[in-house]
Amino acid sequence: MTAERRFADPEHLAALARAAFGHGRRLVATEPLAGGTKKGVYRLAFDDDSTAIVYSWDPDSHASGFELFEAARAHLDAVGVRSPQVYLADRSRAHFPADVAVVEDLQGPNLETLLASDPAAASAVMDRLNAALGRMHADLGPAYGKVALVDAGDRPIGSSCEQVVLDNALADLAGAASRDRRVAKAHDEFADVLRLLASAVGSRTAYGLIHGELGPDHVLVDSDGAPVLIDIEGLMFFDVEWEHAFLRIRFGKHYAALRREDLDRQRLALYRLAMHLSLVAKPLLMLDTDFPDHEGTRMIAEANLVQAFGFLS
Incomplete structure (x- = not known):
């Protein structure tokens, strides 16, 4: 079983939600979304009708997606260009076996x-x-x-x-x-x-x-x-x-x-x-x-x- 599959387990997603938001809201549903070969994407839905997006990067990738994401976000912020707000960015593997970020879910049309x-x-x-x-x-x-x-x-x-x-x-x-x-x-x-x-x-x-x-x-x-x-x-x-x-x-x-x-x-x-x-x-x-x-x-x-x-x- 790959790290990506272990991370997608509901228990890991629930632990990630608690790390990002504490115990003030309860995770009620998860949904895998279209991602890429090196990145998993999931939607978290909570009991207060709020949602968030999880990015999970393949730990076997030759270039860390997490590092690329963090650097890109910093540069966009510096020039005043919007990317999704980040609630949690973590590569400690303390909660789940992959580098992850929990970000804003913009559910309107692209x-x-x-x-x-x-x-x-x-x-x-x-x-x-x-x-x-x-x-x-x-x-x-x-x-x-x-x-x-x-x-x-x-x-x-x-x-x-x-x-x-x-x-x-x-x-x-x-x-x-x-x-x-x-x-x-x-x-x-x-x-x-x-x-x-x-x-x-x-x-x-x-x-x-x-x-x-x-x-x-x-x-x-x-x-x-x-x-x-x-x-x-x-x-x-x-x-x-x-x-x-x-x-x-x-x-x-x-x-x-x-x-x-x-x-x-x-x-x-x-x-x-x-x-x-x-x-x-x-x-x-x-x-x-x-x-x-x-x-x-x-x-x-x-x-x-x-x-x-x-x-x-």
């Missing part, structure tokens, strides 16, 4: 749902999200990498952001070419375009604070209409063009509210192609597994392949 159901309300949140991103991206670090590693003075991987992106894009291209004959046929042309785009990128020595995977599903909305960022463990100092390449894909027609005109266009072009190739390669790889939503996964790969081929015309 921004993705709000954009579809209430465009007027979503527009105000988008404006506030744009302002929050402006504060983040203006917070510059001396090196690139996840904030916990930069804070610790660790040496970054690779020689530059653009070199890291290029290397990963070439690896994604090779992976996609091994699974799709259209990519295989155009492999050399894609590789040439990637290298040409990378060669046009100038050097840079300061890096903005970015979320890294900020889709509208990673933005909750609090009772005051403020955006609240979740899944923040990937927070890093990196080129803000990487963030915008992702924002453009994930926000689609709504991206106009977040667009910036002062970005490095050569860098953005490289990162957009790299992002599309990643979103071809990874879904194609998932199709070789027992991942349940094959149709949706194939649609993601096809949509991004169309966008990638646009760089060859």
Whole structure:
């Protein structure tokens, strides 16, 4: 039995609830929520109708999710960007066999749902999200990498952001070419375009604070209409063009509210192609597994392949 399963036991969750809130409220229900391969997520429900969320990080992960979470939260707090309020953060294993945090449960719609159901309300949140991103991206670090590693003075991987992106894009291209004959046929042309785009990128020595995977599903909305960022463990100092390449894909027609005109266009072009190739390669790889939503996964790969081929015309 893994530490994650032991931690998810109701007795462990009850002990965690007592550690976070004392004996003033009684835990009446627990619910597992969608998390990730390295993080378990649970909802705690209490007898006074209040709720809270538990994050539990895989203790076997090579990089401590808890440390990444704590560092990310500190940096977001410093620039005035909301993430869920933390009631308890503990890695002592005194109550449960995993690093954990008990945080605020924002049960309203996420921004993705709000954009579809209430465009007027979503527009105000988008404006506030744009302002929050402006504060983040203006917070510059001396090196690139996840904030916990930069804070610790660790040496970054690779020689530059653009070199890291290029290397990963070439690896994604090779992976996609091994699974799709259209990519295989155009492999050399894609590789040439990637290298040409990378060669046009100038050097840079300061890096903005970015979320890294900020889709509208990673933005909750609090009772005051403020955006609240979740899944923040990937927070890093990196080129803000990487963030915008992702924002453009994930926000689609709504991206106009977040667009910036002062970005490095050569860098953005490289990162957009790299992002599309990643979103071809990874879904194609998932199709070789027992991942349940094959149709949706194939649609993601096809949509991004169309966008990638646009760089060859």
